Amino acid sequence: MTAASLASYLVNSAIAPTALAGFGTGLSLIVAIGAQNAFVLRQGARGQAVLAVVAICALSDAVLIALGVAGLGALVTAWPPALTAIGLAGGAFLLCYGALAARRALRPAGEQALSTEGTTAGSVRTAVLTCLAMTWLNPHVYLDTVLLLGSVAAERGSLRWVFGAGAMLASLVWFTALGYGARRLGAVLTRPGAWRIxxxxVAATMLTLGGMLLARTF
Incomplete structure (x- = not known):
């Protein structure tokens, strides 16, 4: 089968529309500004551990989407204490991270490190651990990817994995664009006070989401 005939088959069959539906659904769930997106934006703007952060976000989403398509959503629904524990840990983490961001924002501009140079092993390790916490301690991630996407994918029957693949691709495209696109802000962020803004x-986003998570948990 030639490339042209393969492309024609995909377009005329249900595969392409199903994949596009998965892509659109996945994109609609992750584009909204949240803790994870705010963190990726900041790392991208600083040019620190961008590849690692983007990879963690995209791969984590792929794993969670795969679990949802495989039917793990029913298990999560049957065990509410799991989401409660995740909500408590995630809410506390976001409040702490938001407080640190607020402290950075309140410092005089002269104390802010506006340079994106000098990424160290320590900063990479910190970014990786923070990104993992942002991703896996957020109960909304499980609700959106495992439960919601899993339920929608189940309706596609034998094409549910095609739908899931489309959603995974949406996650990869979004986080890559967000992480590396933010680097174009480098010139803007060399201005005094830009990092404070x-x-x-980031602080407002983290503190709001952390407070909402704890409020809903209790």
Missing amino acids: LDGL
Whole structure:
């Protein structure tokens, strides 16, 4: 089968529409500004551990989407204490991270490190651990990817994995664009006070989401 005939087959069959539906559904769930996106944006703007952060986010989503398509959503629904524990840990983590971002935002501009140079092993390790916590301690990740996407994918029957693959691709495209696209802000972020504004937005996002998580958990 030639490339042209293969492309024609995919377009005329249900595979392409199903994959596009998965891509659109996945994209609609992750584009909204949240803790994970705010963190990826900040790392991308600083140019620190961007590849590692993007890879963690995309691979984590792929794993969770695969679990949802495989039917793990029913198990998560049957064990509410799991989401409660994740909500408590995630809410506390977001409040702590938001407080640190707020402290950075309140510092005089002269104390802010506006340079994106000098990424160290320690900063990479910190970024990786923080990204893992942002991703896996957020109960909304399980609700969106495992439960919601898993339920929608189940309706596609034998094409549910095609739908899931489309959603995984959406995650990869989004986080790659967000992480590496943010580097274009480098010139803007060399201005005095620019990092204070960004950290202020990050702090507001983290503190709000952390407070909401704890409020819903209790």
